[in-house]
Amino acid sequence: MPKVTILPHADLCPNGASFELGRGGVLCDGLLAAGVAIEHACDMVAACATCHVLIRHGADSLKPPGDEENDELDNAWGIEPASRLACCVKLGAGDITVELPRHTRNHARER
Template structure:
């Protein structure tokens, strides 16, 4: 079972976290299942960028992003070459190291 290492984030996981992920689930679903309350204002429908993450290790193990995700990512704060929307990035067989950016463009936090 692959692991996802979340780097420390002052709000979502101040100490960082190492979680087990199931192959075929999204980074967002794995995070939420393990108590990391990553924002997902559009309910994981690829219609916003609040779940934007940067995959620091293991990026190439995942299926590439599609055109819709790429279009949404263009609007994300702090976009990097290894950025993904965590609601769309599906875990494969490799471990991942993920950073949650400091900011999102979300004006209001829904706190699911």
């Protein structure tokens, strides 16, 4: 079963986290089940970009983003090549490492 490693995030996951999620499992569901309170304002239908994450390792085991995800990512803060929407990421066979951005479309976190 693929392992998801979450890098430490000051507000959402200060110590980092890791959990297993079955192949085909949706990353946003896994994060929420693991107690990581990631935003998902549109109830995970790829319509808000609040569940923006960065796939730091293992992206090659995921299907590439579709047109709908790419269109919505244009609305996310601080997108980069590693950007994905957690509601659209379905786990493949490999492990992944995820970074939660400091800012989201709905909420800025300042330090």
